[in-house]
Amino acid sequence: MRQRTLNSSDALNAMSQDDKLIDLNAERAKRIHDLNDKRLNEVRQAFEQAMPLGKAKKKPKNKPKKR
Template identity: 85%
Template sequence: MSNDDKLIDLSVERDKRIHDLNDKRLNEVRQAFERAMPLSKGKKKSKGKPKKR
């Protein structure tokens, strides 16, 4: 067991897996909200107050 390069830190791997699962769940919730309440992308924002004449 002198080959330390092949050792796996299980806590790090578990954290990665949990992070991936949380990202997957977050993406699913985000997609559900986008389907329920789509954002309007066609509107342009005004550049400020109109000038008075």
């Protein structure tokens, strides 16, 4: 009787079929992304308080006159 050995592709196929497995790298990337977004928003709010931006002035769309 011959035993079948599992190779890495068999292991990957078995893992992909199990819905309960969690991709820890993907979860960590999401968590780091969320932390970075939170930090970015905090810095953005601090800048807005320190240096508030005035309302943007609209540029006229008139063509310059030829001289």
